[in-house]
Amino acid sequence: MARDLSALFAPESVAVVGASDDPVKWGNWLARGALRGEARRRVYLVNRRGGEVLGRSAYASLGELPERPALAVLAVPPAALEGTVDEAIAAGTRALVVITAGEADGDAGGARDRALAERARDAGVVLLGPNCLGVFDAGAELDLVSNDLPRGSIGLISQSGNLALELGMLAADVGLGFSRFVSVGNQADVHVAELLHEMAAHDETQLIAVYVEDFRDGRAFASAAEAATRAGKPVLLMAIEHTEATARAVASHTGALASDSAAIDAACRAAGIVRVHAPQELVDIADGLLRARVMRGRRVGVLADGGGHAGIAAALLQRAGLELPGLSEGLRSELRDGLPATAAVANPIDLAGGGEQDIHSFDRTTGALLRSGEVDAVLLTGYFGGYAEYSDAMGRSEASVVEALADAAQAAGRPVVVQTMHPDTAASALLRRRGVPVFRSIERAVDVCARLAERGELAPAGVPALRPAAAPVADASTGDTDSSYTTARALLSAAGVPFVEARTVADADEAVDAAAELGYPVVLKALGTLHKSDAGGVALGLRDDSALAAALSDMRARLDPPAFTIERMAALSDGVELLIGARWDARFGPIALVGLGGVFTEILRDVAVALAPVDELHARSMLLSLRAAPLLQGARGRPVLDVDAAAAALAALSRVAASHPEIAAIEVNPLLALPGGALGLDARLELAAPNEAGR
Amino acid sequence: MARDLSALFAPESVAVVGASDDPVKWGNWLARGALRGEARRRVYLVNRRGGEVLGRSAYASLGELPERPALAVLAVPPAALEGTVDEAIAAGTRALVVITAGEADGDAGGARDRALAERARDAGVVLLGPNCLGVFDAGAELDLVSNDLPRGSIGLISQSGNLALELGMLAADVGLGFSRFVSVGNQADVHVAELLHEMAAHDETQLIAVYVEDFRDGRAFASAAEAATRAGKPVLLMAIEHTEATARAVASHTGALASDSAAIDAACRAAGIVRVHAPQELVDIADGLLRARVMRGRRVGVLADGGGHAGIAAALLQRAGLELPGLSEGLRSELRDGLPATAAVANPIDLAGGGEQDIHSFDRTTGALLRSGEVDAVLLTGYFGGYAEYSDAMGRSEASVVEALADAAQAAGRPVVVQTMHPDTAASALLRRRGVPVFRSIERAVDVCARLAERGELAPAGVPALRPAAAPVADASTGDTDSSYTTARALLSAAGVPFVEARTVADADEAVDAAAELGYPVVLKALGTLHKSDAGGVALGLRDDSALAAALSDMRARLDPPAFTIERMAALSDGVELLIGARWDARFGPIALVGLGGVFTEILRDVAVALAPVDELHARSMLLSLRAAPLLQGARGRPVLDVDAAAAALAALSRVAASHPEIAAIEVNPLLALPGGALGLDARLELAAPNEAGR
Numbered sequence A, B: 001m002a003r004d005l006s007a008l009f010a011p012e013s014v015a016v017v018g019a020s021d022d023p024v025k026w027g028n029w030l031a032r033g034a035l036r037g038e039a040r041r042r043v044y045l046v047n048r049r050g051g052e053v054l055g056r057s058a059y060a061s062l063g064e065l066p067e068r069p070a071l072a073v074l075a076v077p078p079a080a081l082e083g084t085v086d087e088a089i090a091a092g093t094r095a096l097v098v099i100t101a102g103e104a105d106g107d108a109g110g111a112r113d114r115a116l117a118e119r120a121r122d123a124g125v126v127l128l129g130p131n132c133l134g135v136f137d138a139g140a141e142l143d144l145v146s147n148d149l150p151r152g153s154i155g156l157i158s159q160s161g162n163l164a165l166e167l168g169m170l171a172a173d174v175g176l177g178f179s180r181f182v183s184v185g186n187q188a189d190v191h192v193a194e195l196l197h198e199m200a201a202h203d204e205t206q207l208i209a210v211y212v213e214d215f216r217d218g219r220a221f222a223s224a225a226e227a228a229t230r231a232g233k234p235v236l237l238m239a240i241e242h243t244e245a246t247a248r249a250v251a252s253h254t255g256a257l258a259s260d261s262a263a264i265d266a267a268c269r270a271a272g273i274v275r276v277h278a279p280q281e282l283v284d285i286a287d288g289l290l291r292a293r294v295m296r297g298r299r300v301g302v303l304a305d306g307g308g309h310a311g312i313a314a315a316l317l318q319r320a321g322l323e324l325p326g327l328s329e330g331l332r333s334e335l336r337d338g339l340p341a342t343a344a345v346a347n348p349i350d351l352a353g354g355g356e357q358d359i360h361s362f363d364r365t366t367g368a369l370l371r372s373g374e375v376d377a378v379l380l381t382g383y384f385g386g387y388a389e390y391s392d393a394m395g396r397s398e399a400s401v402v403e404a405l406a407d408a409a410q411a412a413g414r415p416v417v418v419q420t421m422h423p424d425t426a427a428s429a430l431l432r433r434r435g436v437p438v439f440r441s442i443e444r445a446v447d448v449c450a451r452l453a454e455r456g457e458l459a460p461a462g463v464p465a466l467r468p469a470a471a472p473v474a475d476a477s478t479g480d481t482d483s484s485y486t487t488a489r490a491l492l493s494a495a496g497v498p499f500v501e502a503r504t505v506a507d508a509d510e511a512v513d514a515a516a517e518l519g520y521p522v523v524l525k526a527l528g529t530l531h532k533s534d535a536g537g538v539a540l541g542l543r544d545d546s547a548l549a550a551a552l553s554d555m556r557a558r559l560d561p562p563a564f565t566i567e568r569m570a571a572l573s574d575g576v577e578l579l580i581g582a583r584w585d586a587r588f589g590p591i592a593l594v595g596l597g598g599v600f601t602e603i604l605r606d607v608a609v610a611l612a613p614v615d616e617l618h619a620r621s622m623l624l625s626l627r628a629a630p631l632l633q634g635a636r637g638r639p640v641l642d643v644d645a646a647a648a649a650l651a652a653l654s655r656v657a658a659s660h661p662e663i664a665a666i667e668v669n670p671l672l673a674l675p676g677g678a679l680g681l682d683a684r685l686e687l688a689a690p691n692e693a694g695r
Helices: A026-036 A078-090 A111-122 A161-173 A192-200 A218-230 A253-257 A260-271 A279-291 A307-319 A329-337 A361-372 A392-412 A426-433 A442-457 A484-495 A508-518 A545-559 A598-604 A616-624 A643-659 B026-036 B078-090 B111-122 B161-173 B192-200 B218-230 B253-257 B260-271 B279-291 B307-319 B329-337 B361-372 B392-412 B426-433 B442-457 B484-495 B508-518 B545-559 B598-604 B616-624 B643-659
Strands: A013-017 A042-046 A071-074 A095-098 A126-128 A135-137 A142-144 A151-158 A178-183 A207-212 A235-239 A274-276 A300-304 A377-382 A416-420 A502-505 A522-526 A538-542 A564-568 A576-585 A589-596 A607-611 A663-673 A678-680 A683-687 B013-017 B042-046 B071-074 B095-098 B126-128 B135-137 B142-144 B151-158 B178-183 B207-212 B235-239 B274-276 B300-304 B377-382 B416-420 B502-505 B522-526 B538-542 B564-568 B576-585 B589-596 B607-611 B663-673 B678-680 B683-687
Touching: A013 A026, A013 A078, A013 A142, A026 A042, A026 A142, A071 A078, A078 A095, A078 A111, A111 A126, A151 A161, A151 A192, A151 A279, A161 A178, A161 A207, A161 A279, A161 B307, A192 A207, A192 A218, A207 A218, A207 A279, A218 A235, A218 A260, A235 A260, A235 A279, A253 A576, A253 A589, A253 A663, A260 A274, A260 A589, A260 A607, A274 A279, A279 A442, A279 B442, A300 A307, A300 A361, A307 A377, A307 A442, A307 B161, A329 A361, A361 A377, A361 A392, A377 A442, A392 A416, A392 A426, A416 A426, A416 A442, A442 B279, A484 A643, A484 A663, A484 A683, A502 A508, A508 A522, A508 A545, A508 A564, A522 A545, A538 A545, A545 A564, A576 A643, A589 A598, A589 A616, A589 A643, A607 A616, A616 A643, A643 A663, A643 A678, B013 B026, B013 B078, B013 B142, B026 B042, B026 B142, B071 B078, B078 B095, B078 B111, B111 B126, B151 B161, B151 B192, B151 B279, B161 B178, B161 B207, B161 B279, B192 B207, B192 B218, B207 B218, B207 B279, B218 B235, B218 B260, B235 B260, B235 B279, B260 B274, B260 B589, B260 B607, B274 B279, B279 B442, B300 B307, B300 B361, B307 B377, B307 B442, B329 B361, B361 B377, B361 B392, B377 B442, B392 B416, B392 B426, B416 B426, B416 B442, B484 B643, B484 B663, B484 B683, B502 B508, B508 B522, B508 B545, B508 B564, B522 B545, B538 B545, B545 B564, B576 B643, B589 B598, B589 B616, B589 B643, B607 B616, B616 B643, B643 B663, B643 B678
Parallel strands: A013 A042, A013 A071, A071 A095, A095 A126, A151 A178, A151 A207, A207 A235, A235 A274, A300 A377, A377 A416, B013 B042, B013 B071, B071 B095, B095 B126, B151 B178, B151 B207, B207 B235, B235 B274, B300 B377, B377 B416
Antiparallel strands: A135 A142, A135 A178, A502 A564, A522 A538, A522 A564, A576 A589, A576 A663, A589 A607, A663 A678, A663 A683, B135 B142, B135 B178, B502 B564, B522 B538, B522 B564, B576 B589, B576 B663, B589 B607, B663 B678, B663 B683
C-alpha cells in the first residue's frame, strides 16, 4: 500500500532547520524559498543560536515551535544530523527533507543512512535524502531548493542538482517547466519508485522526467514507470550506465551481451519508458511529447520554402527510419492549385519562394497534407517563424498562419512539428503555445518525429512478476572442473528446452556403443572441464569408431576428464545457430537474451533483451526483432525455420532463470533453429558466488 | 590550369544591373550591399529606366558606364537575361553574377544555361549562376547578397540561400563567420570544384563549408577538396543524397549496397572531407576544428563538478567510440592533492563541489591531465562558465581560470572542449576567443571530440585518377538470357581475379567427364540464364555421376540453357564468403565495394566503399574495416585467412571497373577467402543501357 507523501509536497507548515542569514549557505536559500510560500503555510526558521534570521526571530530547536511542523528541512552540520532527526521525530514532524550530507554519504548503502531511515520509518515519518537538494511543488508553492525553477507540467525526479538546474534552464527556454522537482539524494527511505507512483497520481504533472544513478529496486522502479505510462504520463529516463562488465557473469556470452545498459533498455521496453542520454535530448523530447499528438504511423510530409531545407530534412527523416510517402495524384493536384508554378509538390514539398509570395502557402499546404490522411505528421522546416522581419504586416499574416497550422493539426489529430532558424520570435512562441513544438535544429525536430512515431507504435511490453524461488541448483564445481554443462542441460531439459540426444560414457568401448545407437557422425565432449571448448574438450564430426576412439584417447591424455558425452552431430547447415540466455542483474533481476549464435554472436552483437520471465509470444517478438530475423523466415531461398520452437525454448529458459536467483548466468549456445523444432547443442551455467546467492 | 576568379571576389569596380529603390527587390538589396564597399571600389547602378536609384543617378545600360566594370551582378527579368549578358560581355565585364532565374531553371542542365555559359566562356568571362544568390567577400568588402552575414574565417559555398542564412545565424551565435560566401546557383559555368580550389588559395579562409545538391564532376570536386584538406583547410560537406536506387544497377548486391550516400562517403574518405548532415552539426564541428587542436588519440579525460554531468559525458563518449582511460596512480595522487576529499579522481573526475569551494580546481586538474600525456583531450562539462552569477569576484576568478585552461591546452598541444549550461556568458565568450570551443549540449561537445580524434587519425585516402578506357565489353545478352556470368568471369580472370576451376559442357556425358577431371563434389550451373540462382539454374554439392546427370537433365527440361558449367564444389566452411564489386556512379565514377558475402550480405550491410581503382594496400584496409574483419583474422579459434589474396582480387576488380565506363556494375559473389588464397565462385555483370555507355 502506498504511503501518504502529502506532507512532502503540500505540508500545512514548514520548519527550516539551519536557517541562516549567510547568502552562500543552503540554510539561507531554503529559508528564503520557504518564506515565498508563506501565503500558503506557516513557516518556522530554526537556528540553534536562536536570535534573528532574515529579519524574524528564529527558534533554537524544533521542540520550541508552537505546533508540530508537517515538514522539516534539515541543513545542519553532519555531526548534528542524528540528533536533529530525533528532535524532529519527537516534535511530531511528518516529513523530513535531509539536505545534510555526511562524509561517508558517497556510500549510498552506508550504515548511518540505514539507521536514520529505520528511525524515521519506525516513527511513521517520511524521509527524503540524506544528501538531497530539496523539493519543489509549483502548485503548492513549496520552494525548498537552491535555485529558481520554471513552472510547468514536468515532474522531475533527479539524483543530481546541477543536472536539474540545467534541465530547468533548457526547459524555460522553450516555455516548459516543472510541476514538481524532487532531489532523491541517497534514497535512504523515500526512493525513486515511490516518487514515480506519487507523480503519476499528481494532476498537474503530465510527464515525468527521471535522472537516476542508483535504481535501488529496479523492478519496482519499472513497475511504477509502467503504471505512470499506462496512466498517460510518459516517463523519460536518463540513467548512468556502468560500463564495466558484471563481475559475476564474464565467462558467458550472455554476460558480455546483456550489458548493464541493455538491462536498462529491457526495463524501458517493459515499462514503456522513453530512454534519453543527455539533458537537451530530454527537454526536446519532453517538448514533443507534451505538445504534439503521437503519430499513428511513420509517414511524414515535409514542407520547406527552399530545396536545401527540404532535402536535408528528407534525408535525416529517412536515416531515422521514418517514411516520406509519395503523394497521390489527387493530393498533388490540390497542392499544385494553391502554389506557385515553381513549387515542387512531391514529398518533400519545396515552395521554392512560394512562402514569401503568399505566406498562406504554408497553412494551405499543411492543411491539405494533414486532411489527406496520406501522412501521419507534417514537418515544416526552414525560415518560417521569421517573417515579422520583413514587415509588421507580414508578421501579422504569419501569426494567422500559425493559428491555422495549429487548428489543422488539432482537427486532423496529427502533429505538426516545426524546425526554424528563428526559434526565439513571437511566431515561434505562439506556435508553442498552440501546441506545435518548435526546434532550432533539424536533427532534433526529426528525432522528435521519430519518438512520436515510436510512441504511437509501442505499448509497454509489461513488467513481469518474479517467480517463486525454486530449490537452489546444487553446485558440484570443484577446483578446475565444473558441472556447468550437465547441470544446465538437466535443469533446462526438465523445463522443456530440447537438447540433442546424448549419452554419458566412461571409456572408448562405451563410446563406440553409444555412437552406434545414435548414428555417426557424432560429437565427443569431455565433461567436467572448465571452458571445455577452449581447452580442446570438444571434437566435432567424428565419422567412425576409430576417429571416435582416437579423439577420446587424445582428450583423456590431455584432460583426464571424469566422463564424456557422445552426441549426434547436428546438421548445422539446415538451420540457424541462436544463442538464448539469461543473467541476474543486481538492479533489475533476471534478464533474458536471444541473439544470433555461432561465430557472429559477439561480432554482430545482434541481440534482444527483456526482463525475465518472458512468455512464448514475447519470446517470439524478441526473435523477430533481430536484424538476422529474415534468416529465420526464409530469406534468400532459405528454409522457413520453426520460430515458435525457438521462442518456446527461450521462454522456458527465462522461467528457469526467474526461479533461480542463485544463477548468475545460464545459456544455451548454440540453440539450433531448424525447419521443424529447435535443438540445444551446448549449455553453460554460472552460479553466483556464495555471498551473492539468494538475493 | 586554374582560371583567374579575382574579378568575382575582389573586383576594382562593380555594376548592379536591375538596381532598384523597391526595398523588397533583389536589385535594392544588391545595390545597397554594393555601395557598402564603395570605399574599396567604384560602384555603378544600372536600371533600364535610368533616373535615380538610392539617391544617385542610374545608368540606363552597361554600355553607358565610364569604364569597363570588372564585375556585373544581374538582377533583371528572365526575358531580359540573354540581352543583358551580351551587353555585359560587350561592355568588357570580366565576371558576371547572375541572380536572375528563368522559368526552367529547375532543370540545371537546361539549354539556356549552357548557351549562356558558352557565350561567357568564349569571351573569357567568368559567370556565376544563373539562379544564384550572390557573392560575399569579407576581406574585400564585397557584399552582393540579400542579408547581412557575419565575418569570420569560414569559406562557404552553398546551393541554397536559406541554408546559408541559417548557417550565418548559427555561426554568429558562437562568434564565427564567413571569409567568403558564394552561392553557386545552376553552376552553368563556375562550379563547386573550381570554387573549392579558389577558397583553398584564399588566405583569410581557414575552413571550407559546402552545401551542394549537384556535384557536377564529383571526382573533380573530390580532388579539389583533397587539395584543400592537404593545404590544412578542413572541408565540411553537407550534401543531399538521392535515396532512390540507381536505376541501372538494381539487379546486383553492389547496386543495392553501394548507395548514392555510400558513394558520397567514399569521396569524403578519399578527399579527407568531413561529412555532416545538418546546419547545426556543420557549425558545431567547424567551431571545434577552427578553435581546437586535433586529438592525437582517442583518450579523453572528463572533468565535472557533479556526478550527473560526469557520468553522462562518460557514457556518451564511450558510445561515440572514445576512450576514458584509467589514470595512473601518480597522476591520481597529484590530482588528489589539489582537490577536496570528496572529489572522485578516477576518470571521469567529479570535483563534487570542489569547483565551488576553489574554482582553480578546474585549471589545476585540467593542467595536470593535459601535462600527464595520459589523455589526448579534456572535456569539461556542467556548470563552469556561470560562476559570475555567484559574485563579481567569482566571475573574475573564473576569467583567470579560463586563461589558465587555454594556456594549458596550448602548452600541451591538446584540446580542451567545454560543455556548459551557461554558453552565453562572458566566461564562455572568453573561452571561445582563447581557442576553447564551448557547446551548450553535451551531445555536441562529445561529437566534436569524436571528430577531432577522427581527424587526428585519418589522412585523406587520396582521390585516384581514372584509368584509360579499355576496349568496351561486348554485350552478348539477348532476350531472356544473358552472358553476365561467363563475360564477367573471363574479364576478371584476365585481370587476375582467381576463380574456381570450371568446364563448359553441352550434355551429361561431357559433364560426367568434366566432373571426373575436377573431382566430386561438383556444382552444375545453367549458362545464359538470367538470375540463374533464383531460376533453379544452380545445383550445389553433386556427389556422383548419377546426381550430376539427374540435375543436368532436370535443368535442361526446365530452362533449356545453351550450355552448362561444371565446377569443383568449394569447401565453404574452410573460409569466409565475401562480396567484391564495383558500380559506375553518375557523379563520382567507379566505386569499389567489399562486404561480407553469403546470406548475411544484405541483412548486415557490412560493407566498405571507395573510389575505384583501389590499390592492394587500400583494398586490404577496406577489408579490415569491416565489422566482420575478426572472422578473417582468426577470431574465436577460426583459421587466419589470406586477406592479401582477397585484397588483390578487390584491387584487380576495381581496375577493371575503372577502365570500363560501360559497365554499370560488376561483382564477384561469393569470393571465398581461404587460409591460402581467395576463390571467386560466381560473378555478375551489368552493362549500362546503350545511351548511357561511354560516360
